[in-house]
Amino acid sequence: MTDLEQRIRGLQLAPMVAFTGAGLSTAAGIPDYRGPNGIWTKDPSAAKLSRVSQYRSDPELRRRLWRDRLTNPLYCAQPTQGHQLLESLANSGTLTGVITQNVDGLHRLSTGHSYPLVELHGCIQETRCLCCGDIQPMDQALTRVANGDSDPTCLRCRDVNRSGGLLTSNTVTFGEPVPPTRLETAQKLIDNAQVLLVLGSTLSVNPAARLVAFALERERQVVVVNQGPTRYDNRGVIKIHADCQEFLRILASKIHHAA
16 A cells, blocks of 8 residues: 555545645646746746736737637646546535636536536636626637637627727636635535545635635644645645645545445
């Protein structure tokens, strides 16, 4: 039995809520942000692309981002085995919900997705109007970009006042708050579970990371699986240095054999 198998064997298993970060999606070819090869580690200036104030004020930045979306592999990524294993754990009754920091939409795309899902930072598979808040499928805007509209605006706003509001992906960027209802729903999921399983997050971004503090305050067991350090490593969590995919494969196998 490997060390990882031994550590998983000693864990409380259910009911469990997963809190997922970028480390779960790297196996889908999506780079993380703060790891050794992360987007912002390699190019710190790239973080400005996530600031809503910069996006509103810079037409060339918006046009660049829309061009990038046409070819960015992020928009055609598929769920990893880890995403599918979470679905399997939900079907077994072990997993009662997922809270994610990821905006890639891969939890939505996992086969037979059935668990409660809280996308704290939104989802790139949708657009949002910065004027009226209308939400539409991203594919609609990308079709317009492919047909020559370099900076598409909101069609709903055009219908009302002939002046389209700026469109962006339906994600929370720097300078925008996480909607309180999402945090409240996440807290309810944690309250109704015994274990919070953190997968592939450095827990560096608030208010999302404060959900770990919330779980600890509620005396829930918190298991953090990450290949690098996190901000909560010495704050009462069970830290496991492992690849998320491998961890979930062993965990799912253990649960299914115990059933």
